[in-house]
Amino acid sequence: MVKSVIPTLSESEVTPEATYLKRRDFLSTGVAGALGVTVMPSFAAGTPFEQKAAAAKTTYKIDEKLNSLEDITQYNNFYELGTGKTDPYKNADKLKTDPWSIEVGGLCAKPGKYPLEDILQPHTFEERIYRLRCVEAWSMVVPWLGFSLASLLKRFEPSSDAKYVAFHTLYDEGRPLPGQNRPVIRWPYREGLRMDEAMNPLSFMAVGLYGKTLPNQNGAPIRLVVPWKYGFKSIKSIVKIEFVKEQPKTSWNTLQPSEYGFYSNVNPKVNHPRWSQARERRIGELFKRETLMFNGYQEQVAHLYKNMDLARFI
Amino acid sequence: MALKTLTRWLGHVLGVLPALYLVALSAFGGLGANPIETLTHQTGRWALTALLLSLAVTPAVRWLRFDRKWHVKYLMPWRKILGLYAFFYAVLHFLIYLIFDLSFDFHFLWADVKDRPYIAVGFIALCLLLPLVATSNKKAQRALGKRWIALHRLVYLIDALVLVHFFWLIRADYSSFWWYAGAYLFLMMFRLKVVTTLFSRPL
Incomplete structure (x- = not known):
């Protein structure tokens, strides 16, 4: 058989x-x-996680070569664990993911502090192979394991007033992570999406990669993946989800609004003020390749921005 | 004479050491997931390091108060060696960018120089190094006389441009930048007349 x-x-x-x-x-x-x-x-x-991981089907894939687990786990931007590309790998053990809970609040019917087990319990896992395009003009192809963001958010029954959803990364002032000892950016790291972006079927909550538990340096135990936006939008190690009416303050946008927009959709035509976004280096390749509009997810997401001037709403 | 030759050879050995190290890393896959980025950053850093070290030679000689003949013969040559190796690493840095980032397409180069100040500033710094390299020999030095010193003071500007080039590409973490900038400011302090007279005055 x-x-x-x-x-x-x-x-x-x-x-x-x-x-x-x-x-x-x-x-x-x-x-x-x-x-x-x-x-x-x-x-x-094995554990429920392992069982679900084993049962996961690939629901979304692209016909491109996957990056190796080594590349994906040893070349990261995760400033909480250090600003160097290999720092998150070296400091990975400093992040404690057990126990973990997510505080859900704001404009929804079911706010509360949910242990990770309760967050994961009703979801079956699926694998999605997405491109990841960093704002620094490099990219990877990653096989994520997890479930759609929409399926998670719907459980909290957001009200119709909720126009945005905001996320926070772990920040324990009493026990900061190695990178949080310096105010390189304002902690905690914050990100956010417009509600319709969050509900788009591509928006994903990853809890693993290559069929296994998410390594700490990749944002364990649970992170966002929005493949049509620059990587920094895909916030890691989430401890807080809040439904809000106004566009939330997000970390990079607050630090340098002229360089990092709230939307930060991958767009080869709109350059970062200091470097070109027209091309990117796929990790594992020597020469640069063309960057695709919405990172190649135009078909799925272009309608979200149809009346917006993307040169203005960066 | 023998000591002078030794100095020169030591200079070359130390100068190529970082390059050999990078070649070794490349050969054994030690450059990480993004080897081109590592090579670009490393060659850039070594160029800047050599520039700053060459800036340190004159104050060091003054401060150590070696007898004139000795330091002119054995210490001042380091200024030239370090300057030439700074150029060597800057050229490598530029070539890696030109070949791997721009796929040797000069249209991309022009677009980058035109649209991105940090690239423009780095490119200007590299261009400004050219006349210094060309006049780094004894013959040119003699021919230019006093103007040679004036010309080679360009290096103060070049170093500043390189620091701006570095500063402009950082996203958030300036910690290592401040070490280089601090070293530059410290060494430039010795170019102030007040400071030089203070240090060159005999005991």
Whole structure:
């Protein structure tokens, strides 16, 4: 039974990287099928997270080469763990994700402080392979594991007055993370989306990548992923979600409004004042490639901005 | 004579060491996930470091109060060696950018120089280094006489431009920038007449 399943699995279907690699061996070098087969049943058992991860289907993918787990986990912008690209990897153990809870507030029927288990409990997991485009003109392709943001937000029954949703990253003044000892940006890190952006099917809450628990440096235990916007919009290690009427203050926008807009949609035609956004370096490639409008998600999101001048609303 | 040759060789060995280190890192995959970015940043930093070190030579010589003959012979040559290696790393820095960031497309270069002040400033700094490199030999020095010193004071401006170039590309964390800027200001202090007379006065 299992034997027939293995060869038909698509390259991108969810599996932890180890299995991924093993399967690649199996496919390319013809290692005995048994190798792949023996790995599969081990996922059926385990924690609820592991079970859901094992059951996850790939619901969104692109035909581009995935970045390696090493690249994704050792080249990060996560200033809470340091401003260097490898600092978050080095300081990853400083972030404690257990216990974790999210405070939900503002204009909704079900505010409260929810333990992470309660947040995750009703959601089945899916895998989505998205491009990630950093405002610094580099990009990656990441297989995220999680569930749609809309499915989470709907549970709190936001009122019709809620026009925006705001997010905060962890900031414990008594026990700051290594990067939070200096006011490089104002802590806590804040981000936000317009309600219709948040409810767009592409908006995603990631709890894992490559089929496994999200590594701390990638924003564990739960982070936002909005693939048509510059990476800094995809706020990590979320502890607070608030439904608000007015456009919320967001970190980079507050620091330098002329350089980082509230929307920050990937747009090759609108340059960052100090550098070009027309091209990007895909991590793993030597030369730069063209940046796509809305990071290639034009079809799914362009309608959100149809009456807006995108050169003005950066 | 032998000591002078030794100085020169030591200069070259120290000068190519960072480049060799970067080559070794490239060969063994030690440049991280974004090797081009690492190479660009590293060559830029070494160019700036060499510029600042060359700026330190004259004050150091004054401060150490070595006997004139000795320091002219063995210490002042470091100014030239460091200056030339600053140029070497600046050229590498520029070439990496030109080849890998711009895919050797001069239209992109022009667009960058035109639209992005930090690129323009870096590019001007590199161009200003050219006359200094061209006149770094004894012959030019003799031919230019007093004007040689005036010309080579351009390096004060070049260093400032390089610091602006650096400052303008930082997104939020200026911590390492302040070390370089602080070193520059400290070394420029010795170019003030008050300070130089203070240090060159015999005991």
